[in-house]
Amino acid sequence: MPLLTVNQLDKTVDNNHILKNIDFQISKGEVIVVIGPSGSGKTTFISNLNFLNNADKGEMNFRDKKIDLSSPKKDDVLWVRRHIAMVFQNYNLFKNKTALENITEGLIHGQGKSRDEANQIALEELKNVGLSEKKDAYPSQLSGGQKQRIGIARATALKPDIILFDEPTSALDPELVGTVVQDMDHLAQQGQTMIVVTHLMSFAKKVATKVLFFADGAILESGTPDQIFNHPKEKRTKEFLSAIAEDR
Amino acid sequence: MDFHFMIDSLPKLISVIPMTIYISVVSVIVGFALAAIIAIIREKKIKVLSQIFAVLVSFVRGTPILVQLYVIYYGLPQFLYYLQNQGVNVKPGSLPHLVIAISAYSLNAAANLSETIRSAYHSVDKDQYQAALSVGMTPSLSMRRIVIPQLIPNLIPNFSNFFLDLIKDTALVYNIGIIEIMAKSNIIASFGFKYLETYLDALLLYLVICFVFGKILSLTETYVTRRVFSGKTHSVIKKTPQVDETEAKVGGN
Numbered sequence: 255m256p257l258l259t260v261n262q263l264d265k266t267v268d269n270n271h272i273l274k275n276i277d278f279q280i281s282k283g284e285v286i287v288v289i290g291p292s293g294s295g296k297t298t299f300i301s302n303l304n305f306l307n308n309a310d311k312g313e314m315n316f317r318d319k320k321i322d323l324s325s326p327k328k329d330d331v332l333w334v335r336r337h338i339a340m341v342f343q344n345y346n347l348f349k350n351k352t353a354l355e356n357i358t359e360g361l362i363h364g365q366g367k368s369r370d371e372a373n374q375i376a377l378e379e380l381k382n383v384g385l386s387e388k389k390d391a392y393p394s395q396l397s398g399g400q401k402q403r404i405g406i407a408r409a410t411a412l413k414p415d416i417i418l419f420d421e422p423t424s425a426l427d428p429e430l431v432g433t434v435v436q437d438m439d440h441l442a443q444q445g446q447t448m449i450v451v452t453h454l455m456s457f458a459k460k461v462a463t464k465v466l467f468f469a470d471g472a473i474l475e476s477g478t479p480d481q482i483f484n485h486p487k488e489k490r491t492k493e494f495l496s497a498i499a500e501d502r
Numbered sequence: 503m504d505f506h507f508m509i510d511s512l513p514k515l516i517s518v519i520p521m522t523i524y525i526s527v528v529s530v531i532v533g534f535a536l537a538a539i540i541a542i543i544r545e546k547k548i549k550v551l552s553q554i555f556a557v558l559v560s561f562v563r564g565t566p567i568l569v570q571l572y573v574i575y576y577g578l579p580q581f582l583y584y585l586q587n588q589g590v591n592v593k594p595g596s597l598p599h600l601v602i603a604i605s606a607y608s609l610n611a612a613a614n615l616s617e618t619i620r621s622a623y624h625s626v627d628k629d630q631y632q633a634a635l636s637v638g639m640t641p642s643l644s645m646r647r648i649v650i651p652q653l654i655p656n657l658i659p660n661f662s663n664f665f666l667d668l669i670k671d672t673a674l675v676y677n678i679g680i681i682e683i684m685a686k687s688n689i690i691a692s693f694g695f696k697y698l699e700t701y702l703d704a705l706l707l708y709l710v711i712c713f714v715f716g717k718i719l720s721l722t723e724t725y726v727t728r729r730v731f732s733g734k735t736h737s738v739i740k741k742t743p744q745v746d747e748t749e750a751k752v753g754g755n
Contacts, residue, residue, distance in 0.1 A: 304636060305635075306632050306635065306636060332638060332640065335635060335636060335637070335638045336638040339636065339637070340633075340636040342629065342632075342633060342636075344629060346627075346629045346630065346632065346633035347633070348630060348633065348634065348648050349627075349630065349652060349730075349731055350648065350651045350652050350730045350731060351648075352733060359634070359637060359639070359647065359648075360637025360638050360639065363637075363638075363639050363643050363647065364637045364638025364639050365638060390733070392731055392732050392733060394731055394732060395732065408637065412637065412638070
């Protein structure tokens with residue numbers, strides 16, 4: 255039984271057909287990795303899953319609730335966002351909040367938890383990513399790697415059904431990628447349902463239960479990591495895989 | 503050059519400083535409140551109103567404040583007479599000049615500050631708003647807790663520039679008979695034709711007023727920026743330390 259199903263997701267911006275009737279589903283505990291060339295619609299796709307972008311057409315079925323993706327109700331949008339968290343490429347930590355507050359904001363003002371409870375959860379999450387001592391630091395006082403790990407802590411603190419990762423390591427220096435991947439790996443092992451847009455092929459091979467190859471706004475090919483990386487069917491997939499450097 | 507006259511005139515000019523400050527402060531407060539409304543309407547692209555305000559802002563910013571002052575000075579009473587003729591209970595004849603001056607300067611401030619607010623709003627990374635939405639906050643909470651606190655430090659420098667200009671522009675209200683620094687200078691100077699001496703006094707007073715307000719606003723800007731982005735309030739001079747990436751990596755593990 256899928257946790258989330260998306261049917262016929264379609265989006266056009268200025269005559270540019272960005273997403274072409276995408277059908278997608280994910281079950282609890284799955285880690286789906288989305289790969290593909292730049293501009294293929296990967297980020298737009300996952301942004302649509304928590305309504306940071308609006309689709310022109312499509313339907314979502316999440317936890318047995320049907321939601322129209324083109325004109326969702328405000329309450330449904332809030333409900334989905336409270337159950338599907340997101341980790342951004344450029345971290346997007348709140349610049350006016352400390353590391354601790356970055357985590358508690360969503361707990362208090364999104365989920366209605368008390369400040370004490372939120373603080374307790376946030377401290378635990380910071381401990382999990384090894385940044386307890388940075389709880390009072392502002393984003394300007396943190397490195398890229400630390401910011402992204404707090405971004406992950408902010409998402410996991412919400413105990414979401416699904417976490418969306420939008421190229422979480424792309425903005426990091428190569429030597430800082432490892433710690434972030436470690437955190438994501440750890441989450442996957444704990445059974446966290448994840449959709450990850452990434453160019454880290456080693457992560458996809460190791461952790462993904464399924465890989466989607468996006469090209470020109472459509473899912474051109476999908477399958478297990480072995481099917482996609484070792485036996486790709488489509489010419490475009492083969493070209494993409496041979497063109498990208500391993501774990502840039 | 504009559505230095506005695508200059509020194510003797512100074513206390514008389516100082517006595518009308520409150521009027522200059524009163525017009526400036528009240529106008530900027532009223533103008534800022536209106537500017538916030540205009541900025542919201544224009545950013546939300548509310549139909550008709552957005553277009554009307556866009557034209558109004560462009561009109562006010564493209565015309566001299568002195569002309570606006572005259573238009574309101576002659577136009578507002580006529581408008582009130584029109585309302586009176588329509589049966590509305592207003593008394594056009596008793597409209598104080600101060601109200602006319604504050605109306606003109608508030609309107610000017612509203613138009614100019616609405617653009618200042620919009621530019622400060624656009625200076626905040628759009629991703630900050632999206633991140634707030636992504637953790638389940640409502641759009642209004644995302645604005646109040648994340649976007650607005652971040653736009654304030656960016657707002658203050660342009661606000662300061664405008665406010666200092668406004669203080670200097672209040673020198674024009676003597677044209678409609680309000681006694682502030684400039685009007686008082688004209689009155690004092692006319693006794694004995696000591697124009698240079700009195701205007702030098704006026705120059706000095708405007709300089710002092712603008713320096714004091716400029717300093718207050720500059721300290722406020724530094725304080726607010728530090729408070730918002732690093733939570734520090736004790737020193738307004740020391741810079742926020744930046745973490746070295748490699749050092750942070752070691753610390754983060």
